[in-house]
Amino acid sequence: MMRLYIQSCVLLLIMTCGFFNSNAQNLISKDTINNERLYRPYIHFTPKTGWMNDPNGMFFQNGTYHLYYQFYPNATVWGPMHWGHATSKDLIHWEHKPIAIYPDSLGLIFSGSAVVDKNNTSGLGTQKNPPIISIFTQHSMEGEKAGKNNFQNQSIAYSNDGGNTWKMYTGNPVIKNPGINDFRDPKVLWHEPTKRWIMVLAVKNKVFLYSSANLKEWDKESDFGELLGNHEGVWECPDLFQLSGNGKNYWVLSVSVNPGGPNKGSATQYFVGDFDGHQFSTNSNKTKWLDYGTDNYAGVTFSNTGNRKIAIGWMSNWLYAQQVPTYKWRSAMTIGRELGLQEVGEEMFVTSMPVKELKFYKSSVLSEGPITQTSAYQLNVQGSKINSFTITLQNEEGESLDFGYDQATNQYFIDRSFAGVHDFHKEFAALHSAPRISTNSNFTFKVLIDKTSIEIFADNGLTVMTDIFFPSSPYNSVTIQSTNEELRKNIKMSSFLAQ
Numbered sequence: 001m002m003r004l005y006i007q008s009c010v011l012l013l014i015m016t017c018g019f020f021n022s023n024a025q026n027l028i029s030k031d032t033i034n035n036e037r038l039y040r041p042y043i044h045f046t047p048k049t050g051w052m053n054d055p056n057g058m059f060f061q062n063g064t065y066h067l068y069y070q071f072y073p074n075a076t077v078w079g080p081m082h083w084g085h086a087t088s089k090d091l092i093h094w095e096h097k098p099i100a101i102y103p104d105s106l107g108l109i110f111s112g113s114a115v116v117d118k119n120n121t122s123g124l125g126t127q128k129n130p131p132i133i134s135i136f137t138q139h140s141m142e143g144e145k146a147g148k149n150n151f152q153n154q155s156i157a158y159s160n161d162g163g164n165t166w167k168m169y170t171g172n173p174v175i176k177n178p179g180i181n182d183f184r185d186p187k188v189l190w191h192e193p194t195k196r197w198i199m200v201l202a203v204k205n206k207v208f209l210y211s212s213a214n215l216k217e218w219d220k221e222s223d224f225g226e227l228l229g230n231h232e233g234v235w236e237c238p239d240l241f242q243l244s245g246n247g248k249n250y251w252v253l254s255v256s257v258n259p260g261g262p263n264k265g266s267a268t269q270y271f272v273g274d275f276d277g278h279q280f281s282t283n284s285n286k287t288k289w290l291d292y293g294t295d296n297y298a299g300v301t302f303s304n305t306g307n308r309k310i311a312i313g314w315m316s317n318w319l320y321a322q323q324v325p326t327y328k329w330r331s332a333m334t335i336g337r338e339l340g341l342q343e344v345g346e347e348m349f350v351t352s353m354p355v356k357e358l359k360f361y362k363s364s365v366l367s368e369g370p371i372t373q374t375s376a377y378q379l380n381v382q383g384s385k386i387n388s389f390t391i392t393l394q395n396e397e398g399e400s401l402d403f404g405y406d407q408a409t410n411q412y413f414i415d416r417s418f419a420g421v422h423d424f425h426k427e428f429a430a431l432h433s434a435p436r437i438s439t440n441s442n443f444t445f446k447v448l449i450d451k452t453s454i455e456i457f458a459d460n461g462l463t464v465m466t467d468i469f470f471p472s473s474p475y476n477s478v479t480i481q482s483t484n485e486e487l488r489k490n491i492k493m494s495s496f497l498a499q
């Protein structure tokens with residue numbers, strides 16, 4: 001009865017609105033459904049509603065991946081930050097969970113990380129039930145408005161139920177701001193040789209490294225990066241992790257910079273070197289980018305994944321993130337990527353490839369020409385000799401997305417100039433390019449295409465590009481152009497089962 005009453009009230013309201021502006025109402029509802037159908041990705045994580053930016057606090061435990069993220073539930077633009085939460089068994093299918101951490105009197109909940117405190121060093125759990133500790137920046141809006149310079153401080157929260165619910169530590173903040181405007185995004189790891197926790201923190205144009213025995217008291221060890229890498233923008237969201245390559249272990253320090261990216265706006269750079277428990281050092285002074293596309297920012301790795309190093313990034317760019325044409329939600333995450341190291345010449349480079357779990361979702365094999373199936377796609381091209389090639393996705397509107405390799409410049413590229421809607425930002429429609437790092441004549445080129453994103457992993461992940469786009473209708477044909485017949489014949493495509 002009550003439901004019937006509410007329903008008729010809603011109907012009455014709609015009819016009343018309709019009386020004044022029936023066309024506009026119809027358009028909005030149709031548009032919303034259409035927008036959802038057109039733009040909500042199949043195999044990439046998006047919040048149900050609201051605004052999302054950086055991935056936060058990612059950890060793995062008992063077969064479950066936890067993803068937290070910068071979340072503003074009340075609008076589709078950036079606002080007071082919470083930590084949203086989702087879990088997955090395979091990094092592809094995500095289950096939405098209630099908001100994990102809410103702002104409190106110390107401020108909003110900015111980016112940070114989480115660790116499994118196996119030995120209960122913090123004393124915030126028990127030996128039998130070790131706690132999960134999250135470490136994040138609290139940003140005081142009041143402090144910022146009052147013109148202070150110490151409005152970003154580091155706090156911790158703890159979970160005694162595997163990351164589902166969190167309690168704020170009463171001794172927060174655990175690191176007080178010494179009077180520096182940009183002082184944020186703590187990423188914490190366990191350093192076995194010194195048996196201490198290490199934190200890497202973004203501080204204006206460099207990173208600070210801290211150590212701790214218990215995650216509550218921290219000592220500054222060193223800083224890194226003031227004179228290295230790209231400094232066109234502020235440094236944010238650093239990470240520090242080990243990878244092996246050429247039978248040796250290396251340390252990688254990655255850090256996002258905004259603006260300053262190789263194709264404008266936000267992007268993530270990295271350094272390969274050594275970490276002795278106190279200081280990070282590198283022999284290389286080359287600026288290296290994890291991803292040359294415009295849409296992979298603030299990416300960091302999961303903790304507690306053993307020898308696998310898995311990263312996820314925010315698939316957008318601060319240049320236009322708040323204007324992209326989605327209504328109910330804004331932004332998606334990149335596909336989970338497994339990181340590795342490869343030597344080219346004298347330099348070590350980080351490689352990224354989509355996580356192997358994606359294999360379980362491959363369904364039918366496709367071929368060049370019309371695409372009838374609506375789903376996400378994977379494309380693989382390989383050959384013994386690389387020559388220029390262009391792959392084109394097109395829709396009935398004549399909008400097209402071009403991507404491939406240009407031999408004259410030795411660059412991979414994505415051209416989204418004519419890919420679809422772009423009037424929301426003047427710099428969105430553009431051609432983006434990336435250097436080919438590999439010096440081999442043979443090549444591999446793996447591409448993931450979802451409704452609004454393309455991720456290219458060339459040469460086993462040595463050159464990576466991620467771009468988003470917004471076609472007015474789904475692309476329904478794929479063609480490949482190249483003077484090299486072998487390359488044309490070697491294109492393999494398959495679709496993924498829709499989520």
Ligand code: FRU
Nearest residue numbers: 054070110111184236237298
């Ligand atoms: C990066 C960033 C972080 C900050 C968060 C706020 O995109 O600016 O430095 O913690 O977003 O939402």
